Amino acid sequence: MLVFWKERLILLAVPKTGTTALEGTLAPRAQFVLRDPPQIKHAPLYRARRFVLPLIEAAGGTRFETVAAVREPVDWLGSWWRYRQRADLAGHENSTRGVAFEDFVDQYARGKPAPYAAVGSQARFVGCGEGSIGVDHLFRYEAMDRLVGFLEERLAMSIDLPRLNVSPEHPMPLPDHVASKLRRKREAEFSVWEAARS
Template sequence: MLIFWEQRLVFLATPKAGSTAVESALESLASAAIQRPAALKHADIANFHRHLHPWLEAQAGGPFCTVALMREPVDWLRSWYRFKLRDDHVDPTHRMEGVSFAQFASDYARPGGPAQLEIGQQRDFLTDGTRRVDRIFRYEDFPAFIEFLEDRLGCALEMPRINVPPPVDVHLDADQEARLREAMRADIDLYQSI
């Protein structure tokens, strides 16, 4: 999470949607950068409004605009899979050895799958009942996000390409992808509304 005090702007770091690159590029411009632990770095809109926004608003004398990125849902799950494969060497609590992307996607699509895999849903990060992040940009349209930030921050920005997991086979056949998309309907609907 990055807080830009003068601009009354807060960047919420959606997991697996380029947040590490954004934070790396903008940390020096931010009034505050919360990057550890992960629970704080990736504070969702509900926790932001419950805990941090009332304090920020009281201190600043006005509300802050929230901004975040959202990745195309199936591509987002592919990114999680690649991350967990890479992270498997460091954290043996979520063994991925021998798990194909098709199996991972099937596990995600089961009832309770997002929670069991400990990755949740983007919709739950970006929305809270009737509230949602003020400005959500598609990860796939990064230039629009950069243009918004440049306008708000008053400077030109360059984003590094970091924290990129290795390429692996993330193919699904048509039936598998259809089942996954149905299970991800809420995320897909939010993505299409952006």
């Protein structure tokens, strides 16, 4: 999470949406950088409102806006699935080594997924707790150029975004019945992505 004081802007770090590259580029420009541990770096909107905004307001900051990116849900899950195949997770309950992508997605679509598929919710991350989007400026990860353009204008700077923390490529076949189940059980994930600026 990055806070830009003069511009009254908070950049939320939705996991697996290019936030490491944004942080690496914009952290020197931010007045407030929350990068470790991951639970703080990736604090969702409701936590930012509960813990970060009171600190800002206590220091005289008012009318801060939020900005974030969300990723197409199947692609987002694919990034998590690939990321959790890394060697340092081998043998851990979060490891997806030996887990087919369709099984990972099927688990995610359940009410209580297996630990390796418990990766949170983009909809909940950017939501306001009432089933609607709470982030002021929401962009699609797939349209990163639009988000970068917004930040360049808002921060009055040029941004050259490197590719960082990219998961290795793997085929991700997904049978229609699993894709349909995901869309049915996790409809909010698709609704949020479809509502974001493309």
